[in-house]
Amino acid sequence: MKKKIINGFLQILGIMIVGAIIGYSVGKIAGDSLSKVDTPNIILLLIAGVVVFILQVIIHEAGHLVFGLLSGYKFISFRVFDFKIIKDENGKLKIRYERLAGTGGQCLMRAPEYVEGKFKYRLYLLGGVIFNIIFSIVSWLILPSYYTLLFALIGFVLAFLNLIPMGFNDGMTFYHASKDETTRFILHLQLEYIYYQSIGKNLLIEKPEIVEKINSLEITNTNYLTDALEFIKLDGLEYFFEFDALYNESRKLYIERDDLLPVYKVELMALLVKLISLVNPEDELLEELMNDKSLKVRLKQNNPQTKNILATYENGVKLDDEKALNLINEARKIKNKAPNLYIQNLEMKYCDYLENNIIK
Known part of the structure; x- marks a missing residue:
């Protein structure tokens, strides 16, 4: 129990430190661009934050889907929060509802036939992180604003939280899979x-x-x-x-x-x-x-x-x-x-x- 508490504290501390570094770095980079646009209404910014978070979750799961398909995987299901789309036994898409504590979404796919030493898992597991980073950078480069800055920040945070091995996130699954x-x-x-x-x-x-x-x-x-x-x-x-x-x-x-x-x-x-x-x-x-x-x-x-x-x-x-x-x-x-x-x-x-x- 003591070990779990210490590990949890270190994870939170690590997140705070990296979050501060990302925030400071982005602030430095975005400073000049933001000085040219009007400051948005705080309420609109809060609403945008909720919408952006949902979008980044969808983008994250879409990353798993796209890179899974590129690796030869086949679609099983795509879930965002409790809303789930599945492919049934007849190949038709159906809507179901599932709650899985500790996750905002999940994209499950059928892997290609297993061949020892040649299992393609890397792109599938890291696809979500890759998509979060790509979409965050591109959105800012195309249209710099407080809203795209918010979009980028949330995207980077989501990518970080999934990349660093902790709990049962993508990074931890990748870490375990890479061991043996x-x-x-x-x-x-x-x-x-x-x-x-x-x-x-x-x-x-x-x-x-x-x-x-x-x-x-x-x-x-x-x-x-x-x-x-x-x-x-x-x-x-x-x-x-x-x-x-x-x-x-x-x-x-x-x-x-x-x-x-x-x-x-x-x-x-x-x-x-x-x-x-x-x-x-x-x-x-x-x-x-x-x-x-x-x-x-x-x-x-x-x-x-x-x-x-x-x-x-x-x-x-x-x-x-x-x-x-x-x-x-x-x-x-x-x-x-x-x-x-x-x-x-x-x-x-x-x-x-x-x-x-x-x-x-």
């Missing part, structure tokens, strides 16, 4: 897994040989990329509704891995609430989970996964079958708010499973 071939293979595997989910399938079921490959991996450097393998394995158990095994493995992972990325940990806690309610309602861990502030926020999300978690909790712990059935119906009504077709189908299947258990 195993991590690069796992990154490729994640992208392939996400692609299969986008067309309503599970990679481990469609290609069983992948399971053997995963089990044979020798992981020497654990990080959030390698941790994702644990959740892929859990997905395999959930696919077959092997809830006892899923409960045991999920509980073990939660107890043993306190160092999980926060976004992973809160999803694991949400899964455990459902599994404990379903398999072992007397588990003392449930009270700890339900009192967690991060989980309370997570359980307010309006998607079928959350509705099913709450329905299971109401049925197994609160013994309120009527409320559980209402939550199941709510899950069905908002099935399109699942992040992808695979999860949508899985949650609808679980709705039927839980409903049948209740009305027996």
Whole structure:
């Protein structure tokens, strides 16, 4: 914990120092040009700041898209905040909604077939940063003004925050991927897994040989990329509704891995609430989970996964079958708010499973 606090402080300090340097440098460069234009209204500047930030997020994700395509990748989904565009199993674009804590956007793509030592990941991962920098510089050169200065500053800050390795940003993913071939293979595997989910399938079921490959991996450097393998394995158990095994493995992972990325940990806690309610309602861990502030926020999300978690909790712990059935119906009504077709189908299947258990 102490190490995390120190690292967090150093990251914030680094951001402040670099931000000050960028601000001072840009101020020096832009000083003469800005002296020739009128000072804008502060309210308009604040409004422009919000608009510019959204534009820079879109530009950032577009950078991943463009450089991904140039590297032979294929489009899966494009998300800005909670708004998400995906390509379905028929190649048609659809709108979905997904909230992922700690991210303003995300562009997911299917990587070319994996060839050891030749996996093209650099341009795809750094494309967002490159686009932020290019668009920021060009906008200022074409039309110097307070607004384009604001656009450039936000672009440079966004580029910096994604380039410097911290949290689970582009820079950190690039850093981990550049360290060893195993991590690069796992990154490729994640992208392939996400692609299969986008067309309503599970990679481990469609290609069983992948399971053997995963089990044979020798992981020497654990990080959030390698941790994702644990959740892929859990997905395999959930696919077959092997809830006892899923409960045991999920509980073990939660107890043993306190160092999980926060976004992973809160999803694991949400899964455990459902599994404990379903398999072992007397588990003392449930009270700890339900009192967690991060989980309370997570359980307010309006998607079928959350509705099913709450329905299971109401049925197994609160013994309120009527409320559980209402939550199941709510899950069905908002099935399109699942992040992808695979999860949508899985949650609808679980709705039927839980409903049948209740009305027996």
